[in-house]
Amino acid sequence: MGDNRSLTKRIMTSALILMLAGLVIFYFPNWVFSLLASGMISIGLFEFFGLAEKKGFVVYKYIGTLIGMCVPIVIYFQRGGEGYFASEPFFIVIACLFMFVLQFSKPDASQALASIAITLFGLLYIAWLFSFFVKLKFLPDGALLVVFLILVTKMGDVGAYLVGNEFGRHNLIPRISPNKTVEGTIGGLLFSVLSAIASRAYLPHFSYAHLGILGLLLGILGQAGDLAESLLKRGCNAKDAGTNLSGFGGVLDLIDSLLFTAPIFYFYVVVLLK
Numbered sequence: 001m002g003d004n005r006s007l008t009k010r011i012m013t014s015a016l017i018l019m020l021a022g023l024v025i026f027y028f029p030n031w032v033f034s035l036l037a038s039g040m041i042s043i044g045l046f047e048f049f050g051l052a053e054k055k056g057f058v059v060y061k062y063i064g065t066l067i068g069m070c071v072p073i074v075i076y077f078q079r080g081g082e083g084y085f086a087s088e089p090f091f092i093v094i095a096c097l098f099m100f101v102l103q104f105s106k107p108d109a110s111q112a113l114a115s116i117a118i119t120l121f122g123l124l125y126i127a128w129l130f131s132f133f134v135k136l137k138f139l140p141d142g143a144l145l146v147v148f149l150i151l152v153t154k155m156g157d158v159g160a161y162l163v164g165n166e167f168g169r170h171n172l173i174p175r176i177s178p179n180k181t182v183e184g185t186i187g188g189l190l191f192s193v194l195s196a197i198a199s200r201a202y203l204p205h206f207s208y209a210h211l212g213i214l215g216l217l218l219g220i221l222g223q224a225g226d227l228a229e230s231l232l233k234r235g236c237n238a239k240d241a242g243t244n245l246s247g248f249g250g251v252l253d254l255i256d257s258l259l260f261t262a263p264i265f266y267f268y269v270v271v272l273l274k
Contacts, residue, residue, distance in 0.1 A: 013245055017245075017254070020036075021036075025137075025143050025146055025147060026143055030076065030134075030137055031076060033133075033134065033137050034072045034073060034075070034076035034134050034137075035072075037072040037130060037131060037133050037134050038069045038070070038071075038072045038073055039069070040130065040251055040255060041068050041069050041071065041072065041126055041127050041130050041131070042065050042066075042068065042069035043242070043250070043251040043252075044126045044130070044241075044250070044251045044252040044255060045064060045065045045068045045069070045122050045123075045126050045127060046061065046065050046242075047241040047242040047250040047251060047252045048122045048125070048126055048232075048241065048252055049061040049064060049065065049118075049119075049122060050241075051232065051233065051236040051238055051241060052118050052122075052236065054236055054237070054238060055235070055236045055237075057111065057114050057115065057118055058111045058114070058115050059115055059118050059119050059122075060099065060102060060115065060119045063119075064119040064122055064123060067095045067098070067123060067127070068122065068123050068126060068127030069127070070091070071091070071123075071127040071128060071131045072127075072130075072131045072133075072134045074091045075131050075134045075135060076134060092123075095120075096120060099115075099116045099119055099120060100116065103115065103116060125259065126252070126255075126259065129259040129260065129262060129263055130255060130258065130259060130262060132262040132263040132265075132266045133146060133149075133258075133262050135266055136149065136262065136265070136269070139266075139269060139270070141203070144202055144203060145203075145265075145269060147202075148196070148199050148202075148203060149218070149258070149261060149262060149265050150258070151195055151199065152192050152195050152196045152199070152214065152215055152218045152222075152261075153218050153219075153221075153222040153257050153258055153261045154222075154257070155191040155192055155194075155195040156188040156189065156191055156192035156218070156219040156223060156257065157188065157222065157257055158188075158191060159187040159189075159190060159191025159192065160180070160184040160185060160187055160188030160191075160223065161184070161188075162187065163183055163184050163186070163187025163188070163190075163191075164179070164180065164181045164183060164184025164185075164187065165184075167181075167183045167184075167187070168181030168182075168183045168184050169181065169182075169183060170182040170183065172184070172185055173227065175234075176227055176230050176231050176234055177226075177227060177230040177234075180226075180227070180230075185223060188219060188222075188223055189216065189219040189220065189223075191219075192215045192216070192218055192219030192222065193212060193215035193216055193219060194215070195215065196211045196214050196215025196218070197211050197212060197215060199211060206273070210272075210273065214265070214268065217264065217268070218261045218264075221260040221261045221264055222257035222258070222260070222261050223257065224260055225256050225257040225258065225259045225260040226256050226257045228256065228259075228260070229241070229252060229253065229256035229259075240253055241253050
């Protein structure tokens with residue numbers, strides 16, 4: 001009964017998220033898409049820093065979240081033809097410097113390494129990786145590429161969940177995620193590949209070979225991203241990163257599988273499909 005309620009909440013939350021995402025991707029200008037990415041990054045970072053605090057680390061939660069949510073905005077002005085120079089690397093350098101300056105004013109330096117490292121890791125892991133969605137949106141057919149990325153990655157999640165629940169017998173890595181199975185992993189990869197190949201209906205300039213490769217690649221990376229977040233939560237003794245999304249946990253639990261797929265897909269398109 002509990003599993004059915006959880007599944008119902010997941011379906012309802014997923015439907016609302018897909019409706020919002022579809023509107024923003026296809027019907028709103030790129031600056032709205034960038035603001036949505038900024039909002040998701042800010043919530044995800046706040047959840048990540050909250051996990052670190054539960055473990056006893058002192059982190060720059062508010063400053064780190066503020067810096068992270070600015071990354072998509074910086075990329076928007078860089079990519080949006082506004083005449084700005086390539087400010088993203090400069091912004092990241094300034095953020096690193098700012099972390100050290102903040103630490104200089106602290107009377108106790110015993111947690112300096114951990115505080116700076118965790119804050120900067122959060123910025124790279126969540127803010128920088130997720131911000132590749134904004135870069136992807138500015139490419140030709142950017143809206144369709146964003147849809148493809150989300151569809152193929154999330155179909156891997158769906159496949160892993162359905163196949164794992166029905167046929168899962170062998171645990172994958174129980175010390176990290178006890179509910180994930182080998183059968184579920186294979187099912188997730190199959191769903192990703194099939195959804196990628198089916199996407200030729202709206203991406204006809206992609207060959208079936210590239211779509212098959214992307215399906216397998218994004219399927220592997222998506223499940224690796226899910227396991228990576230599970231590893232962090234296990235290290236902090238937490239079941240979910242947050243409680244902001246009914247049926248999913250937190251925003252970080254929702255986007256974890258997208259964090260590795262977004263930059264790799266962007267580079268694949270820019271380098272191999274140019």
